[in-house]
Amino acid sequence: MDTSSVALYNQLKAAQPFFLLAGPNVIESEEHVMKMAKHIKAITTKLGVPLVFKSSFDKANRTSSKSFRGPGLEEGLKILEKVKATYDLPVVTDVHESCQCEAVGRVADIIQIPAFLCRQTDLLVAAARTGKIINIKKGQFCAPSVMANSAEKIRLAGNQHVMVCERGTMFGYNDLIVDPRNFEWLREANCPVVADVTHALQQPTGKKLDGGGAASGGLRELIPCIARTSIAVGVDGIFMERVTKGKKPLKIDLTPFME
DSSP states (O other): OOHHHHHHHHHHHHOSSOEEEEEESBOOOHHHHHHHHHHHHHHHHHHTOOEEEEOBSOOTTOSSTTSOOOSOHHHHHHHHHHHHHHHOOOEEEEOSSGGGHHHHHTTOSEEEEOGGGTTOHHHHHHHHTTTSEEEEEOOTTSOTTHHHHHHHHHHHTTOOOEEEEEOOEEOSSSOEEOOTHHHHHGGGGOSOEEEETTGGGEEEEEEEOTTSOEEEEEOGGGHHHHHHHHHHHTOSEEEEEEOOTTOOOOOOOOGGGGO
16 A cells, blocks of 8 residues: 555545535636636645645536547646645546556546546446545445445455545436435445535536536535535535636635534
């Protein structure tokens, strides 16, 4: 096991009142990512919140083929590596295929398993074998008890450093709901519990596109509500992504969550 991963895992487990995984949803450009990393680090340093910078090199599970996916594996990892070196920040990014894990493990401190893939054994094992911390998002279609099995797949592959993440549960066809009971039931996985307070408010395929098709939207005005709820229940970490491409600015103040 990578000694730096052990130290980071222990630091995150001990974080009070929580740690933060945050950054742009996808790498839009090197300039944008560097700007975001600098800005978010300034906020979390002031508040004393441990930060792991998050961004994706490829959003392979986009609802629409018209949506921007990212720069790809090679270019994306170069940019994330620059974030680490410039701002002395650990980074987390997601993988969608087993063949990506080795390369991602050479850069990322935490490898994230997307919700749709949370039961994919080969992917979980490949990620675990990198020796990095693994953050598994709970599938929108899964009961929280499923995550104990997913976490166990990581451990059986020789990696004890795993986290599980709540990101909402399907509520009809185009909506998700956050069940606060899941934060407690996810403890059955015997590892840190993270709340994704942005994707949990997603409305899958809820937005019609010009020219046909659909894309996912969301109720971002409720992010503070879900974040406060998660912290009140007592999660270990908060996951928060920021989308700027084509969006109006949204200010999210972390200060009240410290009280």
